Amino acid sequence: MQRTFRITVDGRSYNVVVEDLTAPAQPGAPQPASAPAASVVPAAAPSAAAPAPAAASPVAVLEGGGAGAEVAPLAGVVVAIDAHVGQAVKPGDRIATIEAMKMKTFVLAKNSGTVTTIAVKPNDSVETGQVLMTLG
Template identity: 50%
Template sequence: MKKTLRISFNGKSYEVVAEILGEDGAPAAAAPRSAAAPVVQASASAAPVSAAPSAPRASGAAGEIPSPLAGKVVSIDAPVGAAVKAGQTVITLEAMKMNTVISAPIDGSVAAVHVAPGDSVEEGRLLMTLR
């Protein structure tokens, strides 16, 4: 039986087809497929799958802090109005059971926080704006 799976590697999403094997190592019996879900074969050099953004994406301005990866917001470490220095931790994300700290790219103050703890975010989603 083959299944289409979406995996993430280095912050990029890929769709791959995996063959499910039985305990004896032989292919498992195939289940009936619905016509609504086409199978896409992917190779190691396949282009990333891009999902529609569910929230604002960063435009690249110096004070905008985009998510470097898909994950879950663990904590907001600098609230709105807080003064921050370049390199200071402002948000902590969790991805694949590892925490990633997001640092301020510039000195400034937090103008807006666009996410909350527990939110799932995609790569590129705008997390915070500094001024």
């Protein structure tokens, strides 16, 4: 016995035909020799055009930041800046704290040097790869 269902995934509707393999075969009913057990057929195409690719955000320009840049390892909100301009840091020193999904993550320096600039402040939202500070 086959049944048809309509499901929606990420805003797109699909008509799905499912065959119940546990139901006893009806006598005299033709059985397809090699029909698939289930098939997915897209429903009517949405009338809206596909979204255009996103333009490069200003954050993309900041990603990587060049030599001496310490960047955010994840997207979130800056809770604290744990270093100040003029402070010498070495790899592994805590330089900032970022909160994402109610979890605080300590950002540790990857390079050694002296903090020359700080690009963010507490309560700023940051994206992955955004420059937090630079070391000279």
